[in-house]
Amino acid sequence: xxxxxxxxxxxxxxxxxxxxxxxxxxxxxxxxxxxxxxxxxxxxxxxxxxxxxxxxxxxxxxxxxxxxxxxxxxxxxxxxxxxxxxxxxxxxxxxxxxxxxxxxxxxxxxxxxxxxxxxxxxxxxxxxxxxxxxxxxxxxxxxxxxxxxxxxxxxxxxxxxxxxxxxxxxxxxxxxxxxxxxxxxxxxxxxxxxxxxxxxxxxxxxxxxxxxxxxxxxxxxxxxxxxxxxxxxxxxxxxxxxxxxxxxxxxxxxxxxxxxxxxxxxxxxxxxxxxxxxxxxxxxxxxxxxxxxxxxxxxxxxxxxxxxxxxxxxxxxxxxxxxxxxxxxxxxxxxxxxxxxxxxxxxxxxxxxxxxxxxxxxxxxxxxxxxxxxxxxxxxxxxxx
Amino acid sequence: xxxxxxxxxxxxxxxxxxxxxxxxxxxxxxxxxxxxxxxxxxxxxxxxxxxxxxxxxxxxxxxxxxxxxxxxxxxxxxxxxxxxxxxxxxxxxxxxxxxxxxxxxxxxxxxxxxxxxxxxxxxxxxxxxxxxxxx
Numbered sequence: 001x002x003x004x005x006x007x008x009x010x011x012x013x014x015x016x017x018x019x020x021x022x023x024x025x026x027x028x029x030x031x032x033x034x035x036x037x038x039x040x041x042x043x044x045x046x047x048x049x050x051x052x053x054x055x056x057x058x059x060x061x062x063x064x065x066x067x068x069x070x071x072x073x074x075x076x077x078x079x080x081x082x083x084x085x086x087x088x089x090x091x092x093x094x095x096x097x098x099x100x101x102x103x104x105x106x107x108x109x110x111x112x113x114x115x116x117x118x119x120x121x122x123x124x125x126x127x128x129x130x131x132x133x134x135x136x137x138x139x140x141x142x143x144x145x146x147x148x149x150x151x152x153x154x155x156x157x158x159x160x161x162x163x164x165x166x167x168x169x170x171x172x173x174x175x176x177x178x179x180x181x182x183x184x185x186x187x188x189x190x191x192x193x194x195x196x197x198x199x200x201x202x203x204x205x206x207x208x209x210x211x212x213x214x215x216x217x218x219x220x221x222x223x224x225x226x227x228x229x230x231x232x233x234x235x236x237x238x239x240x241x242x243x244x245x246x247x248x249x250x251x252x253x254x255x256x257x258x259x260x261x262x263x264x265x266x267x268x269x270x271x272x273x274x275x276x277x278x279x280x281x282x283x284x285x286x287x288x289x290x291x292x293x294x295x296x297x298x299x300x301x302x303x304x305x306x307x308x309x310x311x312x313x314x315x316x317x318x319x320x321x322x323x324x325x326x327x328x329x330x331x332x333x334x335x336x337x338x339x340x341x342x343x344x345x346x347x348x349x350x351x352x353x354x355x356x357x358x359x360x361x362x363x364x365x366x367x368x369x370x371x372x373x374x375x376x377x378x379x380x381x382x383x384x385x
Numbered sequence: 386x387x388x389x390x391x392x393x394x395x396x397x398x399x400x401x402x403x404x405x406x407x408x409x410x411x412x413x414x415x416x417x418x419x420x421x422x423x424x425x426x427x428x429x430x431x432x433x434x435x436x437x438x439x440x441x442x443x444x445x446x447x448x449x450x451x452x453x454x455x456x457x458x459x460x461x462x463x464x465x466x467x468x469x470x471x472x473x474x475x476x477x478x479x480x481x482x483x484x485x486x487x488x489x490x491x492x493x494x495x496x497x498x499x500x501x502x503x504x505x506x507x508x509x510x511x512x513x514x515x516x517x518x519x520x
Contacts (some may be wrong), residue, residue, distance in 0.1 A: 119449075120450070122448075132386070133471070137474055137508070138449065138460060139460050140447060142447070147443050150442060151485070199443055248415075252441075
């Protein structure tokens, strides 16, 4: 395997793009990434998407996006790993370049949540769970996360309001991100008073669903060096799975697939968790933030919430998370979110994160979760000076 | 769920039939055919007794398609007496009365109906364990 670098990034704002079709939204991100990379044509395209078959009656996204992004003729596929589809597309592009199948590959995550109504979206999202033994019993995807949060609070003695710093931090960081869906701060009082969706999860524990597309161009490190420009190396690309259903896990409150995915990434990059300057984690729900910090080795079991209460997760803290708003407040265009995380990590490492810039950062991690911990894809990126 | 899928899983849904691994003796529900604990083949049928305790619970207010008419309802992870966890709805209980550790037992209930002419889905739900009276 050879070294791979990210040479181009592109994104659309996350929100309700009523006037733009899925194909055109993807094309905007792809074109932006190609312009940024100063490349006209990648050799392969991987499209990350989860819901288009259900909300837009559209499969065959590899060819569709290639055509509408002006890349007709190239090899292209859709990659699906539920909410981690975007990160999976990035990993496929990474493998294509690292393995020598091509020198330049493009990964694009796209989701068009507003092509279905909120009820349709709720039903479609539940397909990330076990259709026969979770969804069939009337569980929404939110409800599955609520079961984890309820048990976590019971086992470790936290109150609901203790999770507030995760949501407050995300909204604070989104406030200065021009691509965020909810660019405004929230208060602790707003968090405490928010309407329940599936107890104990309220509206302000859950990420906001929106339309969005993001894209990254990956190239061999050799080619990247010859092009000049800011260089961000993929120090690790790793993934692992767990059971799809929560009830099939020995210890539901420890995300084993995530732990394995992170450990593989640390080993590949030759680093320890403490070496990371920031962590773009998958905060689909506040409980997932806590469980992520624990499974990835930043906090002992049951103590992820304490890290948030201590202020460690803010941009001034020792482990900033969700530095441009995260899934919670940048918005969660499901199959695109994994690519947004990579785009944001690259912005930080290039020093292009504007008011949200972390001074002097060199090493960042982005991690995306498919389902409630079933498929976890971890990337570690490094600024090369 | 389609009619073939419903028919195929009738033993699980109506009688809580799972599997037991002949190698490591793990009880499996839902059935896996290959034991997730030891990796050996596990196709020996095993009927669970239907009793357990609430491991966690939540109330669904915004229900997925097909379940809107039943919302709000309580869902739970149940720790079965024989070991495994399963996901199910609770029934015959006020949401405020549910607590982690509550003893429950399996009952067969209607889950939903696919319209006036469609399939009526039945499956397991769990209710608070009824006290047995000596006769």
